[in-house]
Amino acid sequence: MKIVIVGGVAGGASAAARARRLMEDAEIVVFERGEHISYANCGLPYHVGNVIPDEDDLLVQTVKGMSRRFRLDIRTNSEVTAIHRDRRTVSVHDRKNGRTYEESYDRLILSPGARPFVPPLPGADLKGVYTLRTIPDAAAIKAKVDAGGVKRAVVVGAGFIGVELAENLQARGVEVTLEEGADQVLPPLDSDMARLIETELEKNGVRLILGSSLQSIEKTASGLAVTAGDHAPIEADLVALCIGVRPETELAKAAGLRLGFKDSIWTDSHQRTSDPHIYAVGDAVQTWNLLDGKETLLALAGPANRQGRLAAGAIAGLPHAFPGVAGSSVVKVFGLTAAATGMSEKALLRENVPYEKVYVQPLDHAGYYPGARQMTLKLLFSPVSRRVLGAQAVGPEGIDKRIDVIAAALQLGATVDQLSQLELCYAPPYGSAKDPVNVAGFVAVNVLDGLSRQIHWHDIGCLPENALLLDVRTPAEYEAGHIEGAKLFPLDNLRETLEELPKDRPTVVYCKVGLRGYLAERILVQHGFTDVYNLAGGYQLYEGVRGATVPDLPIDCLGYARS
Amino acid sequence: MKIVIVGGVAGGASAAARARRLMEDAEIVVFERGEHISYANCGLPYHVGNVIPDEDDLLVQTVKGMSRRFRLDIRTNSEVTAIHRDRRTVSVHDRKNGRTYEESYDRLILSPGARPFVPPLPGADLKGVYTLRTIPDAAAIKAKVDAGGVKRAVVVGAGFIGVELAENLQARGVEVTLEEGADQVLPPLDSDMARLIETELEKNGVRLILGSSLQSIEKTASGLAVTAGDHAPIEADLVALCIGVRPETELAKAAGLRLGFKDSIWTDSHQRTSDPHIYAVGDAVQTWNLLDGKETLLALAGPANRQGRLAAGAIAGLPHAFPGVAGSSVVKVFGLTAAATGMSEKALLRENVPYEKVYVQPLDHAGYYPGARQMTLKLLFSPVSRRVLGAQAVGPEGIDKRIDVIAAALQLGATVDQLSQLELCYAPPYGSAKDPVNVAGFVAVNVLDGLSRQIHWHDIGCLPENALLLDVRTPAEYEAGHIEGAKLFPLDNLRETLEELPKDRPTVVYCKVGLRGYLAERILVQHGFTDVYNLAGGYQLYEGVRGATVPDLPIDCLGYARS
Incomplete structure (x- = not known):
């Protein structure tokens, strides 16, 4: 058995190691276009920020070490330029000596990865404009910062890498503008949760320009100038394009392999392509959402590694299959962590999946033990099957744990x-004793059981004219800030002041985080108020998400809440 | 509807609040024997340690605040002394004024909790001997330490509370001896995992006496002397009995309610006792292991709170049921965290459930990012259904997250x-990218797929005479310490040195943590070695668990490993 692997990072490296463990007799050849195999892609922004100062620390495996241990024939600086499916060979261009040759295979595993998207805009190719995908990319940005030549930087694209790079540049004393075409940072999050991260970025001095697409980059006397939307050009010494990645599928396409979603490589759940001798893994392949089965792309290291392992297993005859993806992800942003799993609200709306949502803002650990910190957790679930559809959380502590659970x-x-x-x-x-995960579940069950009817932050702006808005917090809390038009009816006196309120009008209650609001709602409903709603997440969430984009709901406000 | 609740902590308090939210019209009376309701039982050791210096911080709810908000009739210092099921009343003894009266109910919720077990041994009632269950208990111990009167303490019982109290006393400068009748600390863990915690306790100056039952406590000239097993008496200024708790079921028993496991109160999954008007929740009730359905007790705050909530819901007609318990628990011990869920190995052996186990020792986060720390994770699973049966982990970081997942x-x-x-x-x-949870899964699947045959730390002592023991680490690692009789065959030269080895003898390989051992195993097996085993967890685990009790297995060593 001769196995040829194209690409030696993440999925490719995992496939090679597993193939050797399963098939000691196999001949295994790994072609890697770059200098390094199995490097820590996800650590690159932290190398720029000097959190990981030594480039060598980014090398998870070395060519020498991995070749010896796994008896691999690893050829770096070697680009596979064509697949000849008829005779089961690949053409390889040796970048060091310029030679091109053919290498045969019994099984081929494609792990070509994805390349940073560089938009075809004026100036995208200027000196001083970088992408961040490889160790040389990171080294180049770091060298420029190390040399003291970067006072101001523009990071274009506020996905994971863009946000991490912005933080790491800021930490190096660079004045950073983070520019994003969408109206929010971190696309896996909904706009409301992203708003909490945007506040953290701004608090830490990162200038945000959202909802403005990159137009051009120009060379100026002192450096570069970035134009986005109709904003004035932003001066910068360094521009980093972190606009996302595109699957590297030219090879597969030229070989006539079946393509999938957005020009990715199609595979079955054993990572086998339309050619039974060829497998594909990682950022270049189509996968599917395990919740709704729909095709998708997900350029993350976890799935890539597991797919590489599975492809080697499949070649060795093991039955294990890839289950699809949930889109679990996490990112550190200064003092906060943001994490998400499953489908976002905007994805559910886009796919027309019925859903409900709750927001809770519990502490990460018992309040009586020192250091407890509050988090914001959004849970999306099906009102039909009652199944969990997705979750997002933002906070200083305990975020990754809750989203992992x-x-x-x-x-x-x-x-x-x-x-x-x-x-x-x-x-x-x-x-x-009641973990944040339990609390989110309790609230969701209450909603599904009809014990609570919620309205959301984006409904406040469209309440009917006759609606009553009741702030059930304390007078001190009310005076420190409240929703316009709200009347103060503190929870602990509510039973005594009920008589002052009409029972037949739409009545919205709110407190700080939603718990006292729920208690007030229960009191009102059981005292004969016919149309009561609790503001999910309370005043704190309402204020915290100020400026977020209203989800594109089919029914507005109380009509929606009633559904 | 008049609901009477006996006990105002955890389950009782949760039941009262939920009952009010669901039944605004109900009359709700809460009887609490002590001074406080809803206090943080789990925080008591940390109050002693001054981590939570202010006693008031332990009060999750106050009588005044909770009475007002939830319109509850809370009567503290009120002990319910009898249940009169025929006329649906309880007898209440008012401890303040000595009066006894009857109170009627439509529904009764029993949340009496559990009391510390005090063994009927000489001196258990001496002055200076404490238990730790209530705020007054903690205050008394703290006051004595604050007053400077405690140089030496003996904590009897090394369960969660005992271990936490030992740490907190040690932090106050007290010289602590932790004495336990079992041969290990932290009974929910297996002896091997507990060994890692024992090392941490000893490293931090706690003297451990295991496997020695308390015999007596005597008054001496300078204080107290504790005798355990055949050890010389241990001098102490303070003795804390943390031997466990017993359900407070006298009331239920006298009322003729059906009892369950170990004299606990029997309930159905809606927390209803054998009397349809009486519910029971918390530490006093029997529950069941959700894995095997067997009856058990579990005195933990999480289940108690959820049961309280469910009992109120059941009274209000909601359908939700308690799913049983997994035994998820966690404890901080100086610089380490220990956590467990599901069944332990010793429980599986006791219940005669077929199982397999793996040990992994991965880092809590990517090794190339600063601060990564190693953990030890033991996973128990069924070789029949392939289902997860239990897990235990010990380490400085990321333990609670992995066990929660x-x-x-x-x-x-x-x-x-x-x-x-x-x-x-x-x-x-x-x-x-491969989370510790995934890694444990990978190793387990390899074992079930027959890709790896393991032996365990407790098998090394009983290898057959003709067995070969191969250390596949580097010469430097070997020289720094190896298992007696092991021969050095470094992994990276193994293929070249294979010829020196006989192929037909039982061959055990090991490395530092088990990964290189697995690679060596795969090489040997595929080169025709017929009887190869990898030492699970490698030399590090073997050394780390030195002194642990060997599990009571029906088949020894390779015979077991072969099964």
Whole structure:
């Protein structure tokens, strides 16, 4: 058996190692276009920021070490330029000596990855304009910063890499503008949750320009000038294009392999392409959303590594299959963490999937133990199947844990009822007797059980004229800031002041985070108020997401809340 | 509807609040024997340690605040002394004024909790001997330490509370001896994992006496002397009995309610006792293991709170049921965290459930990002259904997250195959592309697929005489310490030195953590070696668990490994 692997990072490296473990006799050849194999792509922004000062630390495996241990024939600086499916060979261009030759295979594993998207705009190819995908990319940006030549930088694109790079440049004393064509940072999040991160970026001195597409980059006397939307040109010494990646599928396309979503490589769940001798893994392949089965792309290291492992297993005859993706992701942004799993609200709306949502803002661990910090957690679920559809969280502590738990639950088909009853570890330094995950489940179950009817931050602007808006917090909280038009009816006196209120008007209650609002709602409903709503997430969320884009809902406000 | 609740902490408080939210019209009376309701039981050791210096911070709810908000009739210092099921009343003894009266109910919720077990041994009632269950208990211990009167303490019982109290006393400058009748600390863990915590306790100056039952406590000239097993008496200024708790079921028993496991109160999954008008929740009730359905007790705050909520819901007609318990728990021990979920190995052996186990020792986050720390994770699973049966982890970082994810997976019926494919959040500060949970899954699947045959640390002592023991680490690692009788065959030269080895003898390979050992195993097997085993967890685990109790296996060593 001779296995040829195209691409030696993440999926390719995982495939090579697993192939050797399973097939000691196989001949395994790895072609890598670049200088390095198996490097830490996800660490590149932190190399720029000197958090990982030594470039060598980014090398998860070295060519020498991996070749020896796994008896691999690793050829770096070697670009595979064609696949000859008829005779089962690939053409390889040796970049060092310029030679091109053919190499045969019994099985071919494609792990070509994805390349940074560089828009065909004026100046995108100027000196001083970078992308960040490889170690040389990171080294080049770092060298320029190290040399002191970067006072101002523009990062174009506010996805994970863009946001991480912005933070790391800022940490190096660079004045950073983060420019994004969409109206929010971090596309896997919904606009409301992203708003919390945008505030953190701005608080830390990153200038944000959202909703403005890059127009051009020009050379000026002192450096570069970036024009986005109708904004005045932004002066910069360095521009980083972090606009996303595109699957590297030229090779597969030229070979006539079946293509999938957005020109990616199609595979079955064993990572086998339309040619039974060829497998493909990683950022270049189409995968599917495990919730709705729809085709998608997901350029993340976790799935790539697991796919590489599975492809080698499939070649060796193992039965294991890839289950699809949930889109679990996390990012550190200064003092906050943002994480998400499953489908976002905007994705659910786009796919026309019925959903409900709740927001909770619990502490990461018991409030009586020092250092407890509040988080914001948004849970999306089906009002039909009651299953968890997605979750997003932002906060200083405990975010990755809660989203990982919900990610596991979602992938295993959990309902919100099951979420509410999950028995998680509790001791004061780590959590609460009712974990944030349970609390989100409790609220979701209350909504589905009809115990609570919610309205959301984006409904406040379109309440009917006769609606009553009741702030059930304390007078001090009310005076420090409240929603316009709200009347103060503190929860702890509500039962005594009920008589002052009409029972037949749409009545919206709110508190700080939603809990007292829920208590008020329950009191009102059980005292005969016919049309009561609680503002999900309360005043804190309402204020926190100010400026977020209103989701594109089919029914507005109370009509929606009633549905 | 008049609801009477006996006990105002955890389950009782949760039941009261939920009952009010669901039944605004109900009359709700809460009887609490002590001074406080809804206090943070789990915070008590940290109050002693001055981590939570202010006693008031332990009060999650105050009587005044909770009475007002939830319109509850809370009567503290009020002990319910009898239940009169025939006329649906309880007898209440008012401890303040000595009066006893009857109170009627439509529905009764029992949340009496559990009391610390005080063994009927000489001196257990001496002055200076404490238990730790209530705020007054903690205050008394703290006052004595604050007053400078405690140089030496003996903590009897090394469960969660005992270990936490030992740490907190040590932090106050007290010389602590932790004495335990079992041969290990932290009973929810297996002896091997507990060994890692024992080392941490000893490293931090806590003296451990394991496997020695408390015999007596005597008054001496200078204080107290504790005798355990055949050890010399241990001098102490303070003795804390943390031997466990017993359900407070006298009331239920006297009322003729059906009792369950170990004299606990029996309930159905809606927390209803054998009397349809009486519910029971929390530490006093029997519950069941959600894995095997067997009856058990679990005195933890999480289940108690959820049961309280469910009991109120059931009274209000809601359909939700308690799913049983997984035994998820976590504890901080100096610089380490220990956590567990599901069944332990010793429980599986006791219940005669077929199982397999793997140990992995991955980093909590990407090794190339600063601060990565190694953990030890033990995964137990069924070789029949491939389902996850339990997990335990010990380490300085990321422990609670991994056990929570596995706890969720286990409760949702996940197989190790599903565990290996869970898509968890990855960014360098938080995890790895292959998360520790995935890695444990990978190893388990390899074992079930027959790709790896393991032996365990406790098998090394009983290898057959003709067995070969190969250390596949580097010469430097070997020289720094190796298993007696092991021969050095470094992995990276193994293929070249194979010829020196006989192929037909039982061959055990090991490395530092088990990965290189697995690679060596794969090489040997595929080169015709017929009987190869990898030492799970490698030399590091073997050394780390030195002194642990060997599990009571029905078949020894390779015979077991072969099964």
